[in-house]
Amino acid sequence: MIKTDVLIIGAGPVGIFAVHQLGIIGLKAEVVDNLDKIGGQCIELYPDKPIYDIPAVPECTGEDLTNNLIEQIKNFKTNFHLNERVEEVVKEKDNWKITTNKKKIFLAPNIIIAGGVGSFEPRKFLIKNSEKFENNGIFYSIKDKNTFENKKVCIFGGGDSALDWAIELSKLAEVTLVHRREEFRGSKHSAKLVRDLEKKGKLKIKTPFQINSIEGENKIKSITIKNEVGKTETIITDSILGFFGLIMKLGPIAQWGLNLDKKTIPVDTEYFQTNKEGIFAIGDICTYPGKLKLILSGFHEGALAARACFKLARPNEKYRFEFTTTSKSLQERLGVAKK
Ligand SMILES: Cc1cc2nc3c(=O)[nH]c(=O)nc-3n(C[C@H](O)[C@H](O)[C@H](O)COP(=O)(O)OP(=O)(O)OC[C@H]3O[C@@H](n4cnc5c(N)ncnc54)[C@H](O)[C@@H]3O)c2cc1C
Numbered sequence: 001m002i003k004t005d006v007l008i009i010g011a012g013p014v015g016i017f018a019v020h021q022l023g024i025i026g027l028k029a030e031v032v033d034n035l036d037k038i039g040g041q042c043i044e045l046y047p048d049k050p051i052y053d054i055p056a057v058p059e060c061t062g063e064d065l066t067n068n069l070i071e072q073i074k075n076f077k078t079n080f081h082l083n084e085r086v087e088e089v090v091k092e093k094d095n096w097k098i099t100t101n102k103k104k105i106f107l108a109p110n111i112i113i114a115g116g117v118g119s120f121e122p123r124k125f126l127i128k129n130s131e132k133f134e135n136n137g138i139f140y141s142i143k144d145k146n147t148f149e150n151k152k153v154c155i156f157g158g159g160d161s162a163l164d165w166a167i168e169l170s171k172l173a174e175v176t177l178v179h180r181r182e183e184f185r186g187s188k189h190s191a192k193l194v195r196d197l198e199k200k201g202k203l204k205i206k207t208p209f210q211i212n213s214i215e216g217e218n219k220i221k222s223i224t225i226k227n228e229v230g231k232t233e234t235i236i237t238d239s240i241l242g243f244f245g246l247i248m249k250l251g252p253i254a255q256w257g258l259n260l261d262k263k264t265i266p267v268d269t270e271y272f273q274t275n276k277e278g279i280f281a282i283g284d285i286c287t288y289p290g291k292l293k294l295i296l297s298g299f300h301e302g303a304l305a306a307r308a309c310f311k312l313a314r315p316n317e318k319y320r321f322e323f324t325t326t327s328k329s330l331q332e333r334l335g336v337a338k339k
Contacts, residue, residue: 029076030078
């Protein structure tokens, strides 16, 4: 069991900055995110796109913003529990007991939900046997490309992820790229590259085809694919990778007894607290009159929620407002104090 002052759900920009605001006032946070990386929508949906409305930063990409936010909290040595979804939240005396899908348990007097539009989950194959082989032959993300070395791999999808992985894995595996349309959706450059690799015999392309069946007992032996006129083909393969994009689900958050307004959580604008004491909601997931779904609004919400967390985490201490410019203790926490 991990005890902490605050458990933050969501490692998007708003969750990361909340770590900073908690850290400077001396509170420890642990962060859980369902994705395999830090950065939320900025890193998952638009890492290369420029953002122009972060105060005092005229232009930065989603990736730059994420990297700078991570840099800004480095002295707090925060644990990020990635690839884990918070499933259950229950009250236990003065604490909240938080359980993830991997059965990790946290105990904290405060929870900050910075869950954005809910947890991102991959769209999956919708055919028989696909659940049985998940993570044992069927994958929706790649942690270590070397596990596919010298293997037969079928990649499904027509977007950038499918094309980029087809290009990358063709260097070390026998790749077949399958897409339900003739044209690819991904960048022109990547689409041309896969066609060139096909001409050079470095990978195979099957379009327009969709998966039809998966054969195998304990591991995948082969699959069949089918086109629009019902023609089928069998492919011997070790693994199949699906890159059909992500769906956003409010998911388990809806089961925690919080008031909901459509897919958002109503909060007050003094503490950004929900209807449950000690559970706060900030960023895209919260709502209140005049709410703007912008990163800068989430930063402000995190600053106020952090101060509210102090009361429950340090009931016998008084919170004192200080500036980072002039406060020695804040600077020490940030690791920037001059001797
Ligand atoms: C294409 C695009 C362009 C944009 N451009 C701008 C812009 O120019 N300026 C601007 O200010 N905003 C912009 N936005 C909006 C901005 O990205 C969002 O406001 C911001 O990402 C919200 O941050 P967040 O931390 O609240 O949520 P998110 O970034 O959505 O992060 C939430 C995280 O919570 C995780 N999560 C949710 N539920 C759970 C759970 N139960 N367990 C574990 N993890 C969970 C999710 O996996 C996710 O990683 C843009 C958005 C898009 C899509």
